[in-house]
Amino acid sequence: MNFNQAKKTFEHILNNMSKESRTDFLMWLTDYLQNSEKINDLSIQSTNEDMILESIRDEIQEILPVTATTNTETILVPKVGPNADCDPDITVHVDAFLYDEKGIDHLVDQGKLNRNFCTRCGSQDVQPLNFISHSTSIKQIKYIFQYLLPDLSNKTILDIGSRTGGVLYGAFLYSNSRKITGVEIDSSFCELQRTIIDKYNMNDRIQVIEDDIFNQGQLASESDIIVFHNVFDFFLPISDQERMWRFVRNTFRRKGTIIISIPSLEDMVSHLQTDIDLDTWVTCLNDPDLLNLANIHLYGSVDNEDSDLADLFMYQVIG
Structure with missing residues (x-):
């Protein structure tokens, strides 16, 4: 059975369950995946397509700054709408295609990025920075x-x-x-x-x-x-x-x-x-x-x- 056949079979099973049964089944599947060494070993294997996309990501990381912005673009601060809270003083632009959460943690460990800002200089009174991305992450893709x-x-x-x-x-x-x-x-x-x-x-x-x-x-x-x-x-x-x-x-x-x-x-x-x-x-x-x-x-x-x-x-x- 190839991937597409397995996917269709799985979808058929889900489509023929009640909503309550689907929830119970997915919760069981989550526990099974997390506790099965065999499945966990398989889940971390990358396909050839995954490796190509990750190679592209790594290459672009070397070309662009951490913010993934260029000198030829102008970024405006939204005044209304869902992003109106993105104060430029406390907002960091990080490209989600280039850096996932683990990637951001690595940048923080390297001192290239901060997650928090000090509300009173020199104190421990800190708040998280706003992170905004203009790109789709690899997992979203x-x-x-x-x-x-x-x-x-x-x-x-x-x-x-x-x-x-x-x-x-x-x-x-x-x-x-x-x-x-x-x-x-x-x-x-x-x-x-x-x-x-x-x-x-x-x-x-x-x-x-x-x-x-x-x-x-x-x-x-x-x-x-x-x-x-x-x-x-x-x-x-x-x-x-x-x-x-x-x-x-x-x-x-x-x-x-x-x-x-x-x-x-x-x-x-x-x-x-x-x-x-x-x-x-x-x-x-x-x-x-x-x-x-x-x-x-x-x-x-x-x-x-x-x-x-x-x-x-x-x-x-x-x-």
Whole structure:
């Protein structure tokens, strides 16, 4: 039995259980995974695709600063919305594709990063810093392409604000999508992505377009899968964010188009004056059982405190 057959069998078992039985089964499975030496040994083995993605991550770590920002981009501080608490004096930009929680701990141990700030200089009165990422983590990438999305044969993927390119590389490695496109306005990030794509021979399916997504309406309207990650909040003033979201709503109208967003669309548009009615535009496809299964596989437990999978939302356009 190969992986896809095992996955379908497992999903069939879950689909034929009551909600209460599924919860009990997943809790049993968690305990089994945590206490079985054989399963634990297997779970830490990496696939060839995992090793390639991790190699890309390590290479980019050597190129970019810890904050993964460039001299050619301007980051704005949100004044309203879910990220309005990101005071620039106590907010640290750390790219989740490059550094997971263990990676951040390593940076702290090396003295390259702090987790806390002193509220009274010289005292022990400290509070945690805000950490913000503009990229999708490796585990979130695997969650998208190995759990959430269906078979992507002949499908096209568009990552809006592709930045360091994690979603592009993950889509290439973990899916059979026909075409993968990143639209990124920052020239430095475009150059970085093209360097990685060339080195790892991904040119046959990945392209990077240096442009404002506002100028790529036809590409956007024809894409099957759209990925957003904090795409406008830290980079555009409110009036421009509202303009961009109206463009997004008017462009992504094809029924069946799938939108992957971090955070939720509700969080990204609720504080803006856009007149977007999400209920008539999209339906949320998040599945708690699938999230639990992914957490068990990727983090070792249903409720691992380091998991960032619940921050990811999947929608389908309905009109």
